[in-house]
Amino acid sequence: MKKLILILISVWITAVSCSSEKTEKLTYEVSSVLKDSIPSLKIRASFKADPTGFTRLFFQDNAWGQEKLYDCLSDLKLVSEHGSIVQKRDSNLIEITHPKDLKEIVFEYTLTQDTKGPINTETTYRPVIQPEYFHLYSHNMFMLPRHLAEDKSELFDVQINWDLPEGHAVHNSFGSNERVQKISDIDEERFHSAVFTGGDFRIHPIEIENNKVYLASRGDWIAFKDKDMVDLLSKTIRAQRNFWNDHSQEYFTVTMIPFPQENGSSFQGTGLTNSFATSISNNDLIQVEGLAMLFNHELMHNWIGHSIYISKEEQHYWFSEGFTDYYTIKNISKNRILDKDEAFFIQEINNIIRLLYTSPVKDAPNSEINYDNFWSSRDYEKLPYRRGALFAFYLDLKIQRESDGEHSLDDLMRDFLKNAVEEDKRIDHSYFIEMANKYLKEDLKPFFEEHMVEGKLFDLGAIFDENGLEYKNGAKAFYKGYKIDPETHKVVSLDESSNAYKAGMRIGDRVVYRSVYSNPDIEAEFKVVRDKKEIELKFYPAKEVDIPQLLITDTNKKQLQ
CATH class of the missing domain: 2.30.42.10 (PDZ domain)
Known part of the structure; x- marks a missing residue:
């Protein structure tokens, strides 16, 4: 028995040893410096050297719509040994030649903001490094050994040591105010889809079902206070997690940075690992309601499009974007976020109808929502959002009516999540129809083919009539x-x-x-x-159009509760 125990212990130690050897560790030291009197970040990276004497680091020159990111780099040098360094922008590589017997490379580089003047919607996706703060996305901050970037399945460990002035916040997709951060078993996609901030950010903790949620904000907001955003974020995340019965995410953060804009308002956001980063024009024209729509749409993508995968992006945007839009307005009205109710829901459905039915591509087939059209045409880009949201509305009404209120589209969505998590099921047309038919009395396929595949407009009058909804013909549309x-x-x-x-x-x-x-x-x-x-x-900018519009009446509000 003792011999058997010793053998088992030996096997266990060997397994642990092999496991630890397989997990590569990267260490970064980040410090604030001045380069030619300009605030910058110096990054010292330590990682395993390639035994061939030729180590390649992955750093993108063009990414996320930004070009020439290498212009932000300077002072590249080897600290551990003598060697040569070559930047290859076209290949997104930094090539290091070094002695073959070198075990570890210690490599240093400096990042500096390469844009002048105030930030805007374009420059926020580049490194932003100011005297008061910094805001960077990890793909244009941290270099990775090429093999880790190319092998998407390979996991590695990261340690980040922050050497910043006392009182400066450190906040990012992986933790808050941790001067020594340890990130275990991460892959390139998750590590390079993260936001890193520091400086004068105000960090607001929110606890939801014992899970940590944060809002990191900076600057003097004109149209709202941090408390308004904390309340909005708390209600939104709690409502969405309750809807999906999913409180599994232990850490999540939203970052907000302002930028000046005289005329109009604009805001944008990016969903990232454990986080959502947004930049917002700072003037009195920004509307909190618009931010509620932004937060609810983008955070809903934690499930729709992330946990619930789609098989082909553009061909299924009607689901990943359209159903997300529908649940954005449904989530806001059902949970009384910003005191919105069924009247808000009806207004937003009417707006979606107006925008779809006045679009120059309103009846384009789904096959035309391809990569080229989607990314080059605003009309094609918005088509799956609007068509998908109206289809979700139609299907929600139909399931409720045919089940006498026992079921709704909510049940179907939770089924999709369950199957995605347990069976790795992905959304495609046939699977969607198969699952929806479980809640319907007749086959959904003919309707789906006609309206979602071929692109024929919905007969809104007939849909409203069969669901007992009150409406009028005629609307004022943007023109x-x-x-x-x-x-x-x-x-x-x-x-x-x-x-x-x-x-x-x-x-x-x-x-x-x-x-x-x-x-x-x-x-x-x-x-x-x-x-x-x-x-x-x-x-x-308006014209009258002959389009059905729901009325805001007690009958409709009761029907749509």
Whole structure:
């Protein structure tokens, strides 16, 4: 027996030893420095050397819509040994030549912000390093040995030692205010899909079912206070996790940075590992309601599109984006986020109807929502959002009606999550129809093929009638009525029946200022130059269209509870 125990212990030690040897460890030391009086970050990386004497590091020159990220790099040098370093931008590689007997490379480089002036929606995706703070995405911060970047299945350990001024926050996708961070068993995709911030960020902890959630914010916000965002974030995450019966995520953070913008408002966000990073224009035109929509849509992607996978991206955006849009407005209204109720839900459904039914590609088949069209055309980009959201609304009503209120689309969505987690099921057309049919009295396939595949518009009047919903025909839809050349800024075409023409706009006018929201109820403002004279124009970018719209009545609100 003793001999058997010793053998088992030996096997266990060997297994542990082999396991530890297989997991590569990377160490980074990050410190604040000044380079030519410009605030920068110096990063010292330690990792295993390639025994061939030739080690390649992966660092993208072009990523996430940004080009020439190598312009942010300087002072590349080997600390451990003599050798040569070559930057190969086209290959996204840093090549290091070193002695073959070198066991570990200690490599140092400096990151500096390469853009001047205030940040904006474009530059926030580049390294932002200011005297007061820094905000970077890990793919343009931390270099990785090439084999770890190429083998997506290989896991490694990371330790990050932060050497920052006392009082500066350290906050990122993996932890909050940890000066020594240890990240275990991570792959390249998760490690390079993260946000790292530091400096004057205000860190607000939120606890939801014993799990840690944080809001990291900085700057002096004009339209709201941090408390408003903490409350919004807390209600949103709690409501979504309750909906999915999923409180498994132990750590999650949202980061917010402001940027100046005089006219209009804009905000953008990126879903990342354990996190969501957003940048927002800081003026009094930003609306908290818009941020609620942003948070609810993007955080819902933790399940729809992430846990519940789709098999082909563009061909199934009607699900990953359209159903996410539908559950964005449903989640807000059902949980009374920002005190919104069924009236808000009806308004948003009406808005989706207007936008879809006035789109120039409203009846394009699903096959035309391909990579080229989606990423080059705003109309094609938004088509699956709107068509998918209306399909989700239709299916939700149908399941509820045919089950006498016993079931809803919610049950089908939870089935998708369960099957994705337990059986690795992915959404495609046949699987979706098969699962939906379990809650329906008749086959969904003919309807799905006609409307979701071929692109025929829904008969909204018939759908509203069969569900006992009150509606009217006629709506005010967003309509510009003009086209402006992006290079000359001149009006090149103009609908003479449009409000723009009626307000005085003419072909040939050179636009020197404009403020236009994609909302028919918000007045557009223009300044144009004609015959060397500046003319101010104001009008509502709208036109009447014959489209069914739900009424905000007690009957409808009760039906849509």
